[in-house]
Amino acid sequence: MADPSTYRPQPGSIPDAPGVYKFRDEHGRVIYVGKAKSLRSRLSSYFADLTGLHPRTRQMVTSAGSVEWTVVSTEVEALQLEYSWIKEFDPRFNVRYRDDKSYPVLAVTMNEELPRLLVYRGPRRRGVRYFGPYAHAWAIRETLDMLLRVFPARTCSAGVLRRHQQIGRPCLLGYIGKCSAPCVGRVTPEEHRDIVDDFCDFLGGRTDTMIRRLEREMGEAAEGLEFERAARLRDDLGALRRAMEKQAVVLGDGTDADVIAFAQDELAAAVQIFHVRGGRVRGQRGWVIDKVEATDTPALVERFLSQFYGEQATLVEVTDTDSDAAAVPREVLVPELPADAEAVTEWLSGLRGGRVRLRVPQRGDKRALMETVARNAAEAFAQHKLRRAGDLTARSAALQELQDGLALDSAPLRIECVDVSHVQGSDVVASLVVFEDGVPRKSDYRRFAVREGAEGGDVASIAEVTRRRFARFRSDGERQDAAERRVTEDAVAETLGGASATGSDTGTPAGVDPETGRPRRFAYPPNLLVVDGAGPQANAAADVLADLGITDVAVVGLAKRLEEVWVAGEPDPVILPRTSEALYLLQRVRDEAHRFAIAYHRQKRSSRMTRSELDDIPGLGQARRTALLKHFGSLRRLRAASVEEISGVPGVGRHTAEAVRRALSGEQEGRTERPTQERNEGGAK
Structure with missing residues (x-):
């Protein structure tokens, strides 16, 4: 520091x-x-x-x-x-108002000959109009499905469009009237663009004009006795009105504005922003950030405006600044003005390319909307703090449920889990993961290359790993006992007035390595040992602990098929409720052990598969090995080459070439002679 x-x-x-x-x-x-x-x-x-x-x-x-x-x-x-x-x-102490998720928007690809409507996440592109953001993708799809009845525009991908152009037959949406089928010429590209323009006008807020036009056309159709067309227009009007109900008017003057509010304490703050376009709420976003320094609301407003709108100006590249994707709206409503309000307003106006009003609403609809946004910010802040506290509460509940469900003497504050990984008995490895207080302790993770138990299947492998892990614990315990005995002898000798019995200070606490001063990682046993498997695996681990004289460690197996918990020595499994925190914690521990074992197994297989006969030749490094293989093209051709040909490779001298030739020819001879030698030894036996 x-x-x-x-x-x-x-x-x-x-x-x-x-x-x-x-x-x-x-x-x-x-x-x-x-x-x-x-x-x-x-x-x-x-x-x-x-x-x-x-x-x-x-x-x-x-x-x-x-x-x-x-x-x-x-x-x-x-x-x-x-x-x-x-x-x-990207300084690590600066607050970045970045979403923890990507908010979906409704995109209209106006830069294509046949514009497409789609749900989109990602960076903004020129020539595409965006409406949103929305909190959920399903909300966009629901609205889009409703509006396609009135505005039957293309929603298919470029590949689907080309395929139906080739076969000359529209897709299902074309048959049910939710696409005008420009792919087969039912409408011209110009007519299809008019449909898309009407769709954008409706989402852009020009709803009253659209409603009046449809009502007029419906009346004209009824007067002309075109009752089927009038009924279709009536249904279209109903669809538009249902879509409008989902976007209630909050500002009667049709204002384009962003409304921002905060909720905060000394260490953190929550911000909510409502995007209002055409008087209707078109999107909502929220963040919770940790404060870097003591910050009041005006300073929070200034930091948020500079970062959020600066980022929006970078991301949004559209040709129509009046669209929903405009970087900065005409009006920004905040709870308090920043200290440099004039400078901030000038900067925002420069980003927009037009005048921006930055103000605090005092009365009317805008004040009521600000209060709504503030309530949302307070609710999000409260939920954030509850989630933080809830993590600890859930872990405590899980440990308590494990204690009750497995009839343990105490809550299993330290849980260790063993899992075995192999491919049909080859390259058998195992992992040991540790959870303390329900949280992974990755510094204590261990991995094992299984030796003796590899041929005996998973049961023997788990027994071997358990023996190796707890044999180390027992040896550490014996060292601790010896140290404690020396401390006791020294104390007795000092009490009697004599010299130290050992002549050295052995006051190192139990479980602490006297050389490093750090706690020994496995100086303490777990409260609960979990093995991946059912009763046989759990019993094998329990038998090993019994042989080692360890009686204070509970052993269970978690079977994948029905997520049954098999307690060692019990004939029937314990069935934990599917919704219990205890089962969820056991699954997390088991899955983490499985992930760690598979990672080690893949690493071991990869190192074995990439190992070459050239690796063990003295004096032949990576650069020369690469040069040899590049020159000859394969190990077979290199094996057939002479010393002179090998030494002709740049960087390879005659001495090294002789070593390569000797190693490869010896390997080849060993391949032919070894079976004969084995047969002779077998015959002798």
Whole structure:
């Protein structure tokens, strides 16, 4: 941990001007970027008494090794430079408002001859209109399915479109009236684009015009006695109205706005944003972030606006800035104005390419919507804190359920699991994973190459791994007992006034390695040993523990077929409820052991399969092996080559060539002679 005083700049050397600053660690990596109206005032605050700093700020300044700054002329330039540096360096102490998931949008590929409607996730592309984001993909598909009745536009992929153009027959949607089938010429490309334009106008907020037009056409059809067409238009009107009900009007003036609200405490904050387009809520997003320093709401607003809209301006590349995908709407509603409100507004207007209003709603519909967004932020923040606390609560419940379900003396705070992996008995390996308090302790994971038990199947392999693991535990315990006896003898000798019985200080605590001072990884037994398998595997592990004299470790097997828990020595399995936290924890432990064993098995097979006869030749490194194989093309041709031909390869001398020739010819001779030798030995026996 670095001392901030070692890199603190002289107070007089810091300019009293606006600018952007960077903290770097001892390796030169940027770990934090910030901006300030006065660099001198802001940077001096980081070098105050450490005990008075925010916990994350204290961690940042003690992780840094240097600080540097850049002076700018205006606060807008500071905003731009701060965003650019955060994006370039991705500092680990800067809050990044990144989604933990990719929000889906409804995309319309206007850049194609036959535009397509699709649910889309990913970066924005030029020539494509986007509507959203939506919280769930199913919400888009439900709305799209409803609107295709009125706007039968293409939704198929390019491959499907080409296939139906070739066969001259439309797809199912074309037959049921949810596609105008431009692939077979039912409509021209121009007519299909008109349908797509109407679809975009409807989603863009021009709903009243569309409704009035359909009502007029329905009346004209009824007057002309075209009752089937009138009934179809009536059904289309119903579909449009149902789609509109899903997007209730929240702002009667048809405003395009983003409404932002926060919920926070001293260490974290939640932000919610509602995207309102044409007076209707078209999307919603939310984040929960950890605070880097003590931050009030105006500072949170400023940081969020700069990062969120800067990122949107980078991602969104559309030709129509009035679409739902515009980087910045005409109006941004916030709970409090940032300190540099004018600079932020100017920066946002530059991103939009037009005037942007940044304000706090005071009354009316916009104030009511702000309160709704604030309630959503508070709810998301409460759920976040409950999830954090719930993780600990769920683990505690799982351990308690295991204790009750398996009739253990205490909750299994340390669980170890053994799993075996092989392919038809070859390359048999095993894994040992450790969970403490329901959480993986990966530093204690171990893997085993099974030796004696490989030929006896999974039961013998599990017995071998259990014996090797607990034999080490017993040997560590014997060393601990010897150390404790020496400590007792020294104490007795000191009490009697004599010298130390051993002449050395053996006050190392039990379970601690006296050479490293660290706890021995397997100095303590698990409360519960889980093996992957049923009764025979569990009984084999229990028999090994009994032979070693270990009686305080419970052993169970978890069978994959029905997820039955087999307690060693019991004729019938324990059936834990499918929804129980205890069974879920056992499954996690078993699956982690399975993953770790398979990874080791693949690694071992890969190393064996890639091993070459050239690997053991002294003086032949990787570069020369590669050169030889590249020159001759295969090991067979290399084996047939003479010493002169081998030494002709660049970098290979005659001495090395002779070694290669000798090794390969000896290998070939061994291949022909070995069976004869074995037959002779067999006959002698």
